[in-house]
Amino acid sequence: MPDEASRVWAEDMSTAYDEYLVPAVFQPYADDLASRVARHRPRVVLELAAGTGVLTRAMTATLPGAHITATDLNVAMVDVGSARVPTATWRQADAMQLPFGEASFDLVACQFGVMFFPDRPAAYAGIARVLTPGGHFLFNCWGPLVTHDVETAVIAALAECFPDDPPSFLARVPHGYHDEDLIAADLTTAGFDDVRVDTVELDCTGKSAPDLARGYCRGTPLRAEIEARADLAATTEAVGTALERRFGSGPVVGRMAALVVSAEVPGDRS
Numbered sequence: 001m002p003d004e005a006s007r008v009w010a011e012d013m014s015t016a017y018d019e020y021l022v023p024a025v026f027q028p029y030a031d032d033l034a035s036r037v038a039r040h041r042p043r044v045v046l047e048l049a050a051g052t053g054v055l056t057r058a059m060t061a062t063l064p065g066a067h068i069t070a071t072d073l074n075v076a077m078v079d080v081g082s083a084r085v086p087t088a089t090w091r092q093a094d095a096m097q098l099p100f101g102e103a104s105f106d107l108v109a110c111q112f113g114v115m116f117f118p119d120r121p122a123a124y125a126g127i128a129r130v131l132t133p134g135g136h137f138l139f140n141c142w143g144p145l146v147t148h149d150v151e152t153a154v155i156a157a158l159a160e161c162f163p164d165d166p167p168s169f170l171a172r173v174p175h176g177y178h179d180e181d182l183i184a185a186d187l188t189t190a191g192f193d194d195v196r197v198d199t200v201e202l203d204c205t206g207k208s209a210p211d212l213a214r215g216y217c218r219g220t221p222l223r224a225e226i227e228a229r230a231d232l233a234a235t236t237e238a239v240g241t242a243l244e245r246r247f248g249s250g251p252v253v254g255r256m257a258a259l260v261v262s263a264e265v266p267g268d269r270s
């Protein structure tokens with residue numbers, strides 16, 4: 001399970017994340033997940049780990065008239081997200097302790113956030129509590145690290161920089177929860193049924209290798225791991241150079257894969 005440090009994002013991290021990683025990495029999956037959410041035609045939606053609002057914005061486009069409450073553990077993310085998508089209701093909230101009443105939402109959505117939950121079955125049970133009977137929980141999570149070309153290259157570059165103690169955040173947390181049987185078991189334990197898992201392959205499309213290096217080194221918890229070992233600016237430059245060797249000096253295109261999961265609260269919970 002992730003440690004608490006991997007859950008905390010400072011203000012300037014949120015800005016780098018939003019500028020460099022959202023368009024390249026997260027927007028394609030936000031569009032996919034929002035289209036899946038829209039098929040259920042929910043009227044009241046809760047979003048967890050909303051970050052800077054990439055999924056929030058996509059859902060507001062596909063769900064006109066729905067009320068969307070977007071939450072994130074980190075105030076810095078909420079500040080950026082609420083400015084980006086002011087049509088949603090934003091509030092700081094921990095997915096492990098949801099501050100909402102029972103049966104408050106038709107649907108709960110989460111984009112690449114469940115990997116950060118310290119106790120996923122407990123978090124899922126809390127999500128089931130706030131869903132109406134027959135309500136749906138939709139989320140995505142990354143596949144194995146080897147299925148993400150850019151992040152595999154970032155990890156390899158950091159291993160060159162720190163051969164004795166390479167930063168492990170990307171492999172440990174974002175790519176640490178991709179066992180379909182475990183995901184289904186966690187959801188079933190929490191009271192969900194009709195669990196479905198799809199693998200979705202899309203392209204990561206970054207403007208440049210240096211931009212992606214800035215996003216990963218400055219806009220994720222990799223930053224703390226790098227700063228504990230060496231100078232952040234120098235390491236970011238080294239990662240950018242390594243990515244250029246791998247992908248070239250122009251726009252970066254690499255494959256990536258994620259699991260998209262849906263589950264339902266039973267209509268009769270008695």
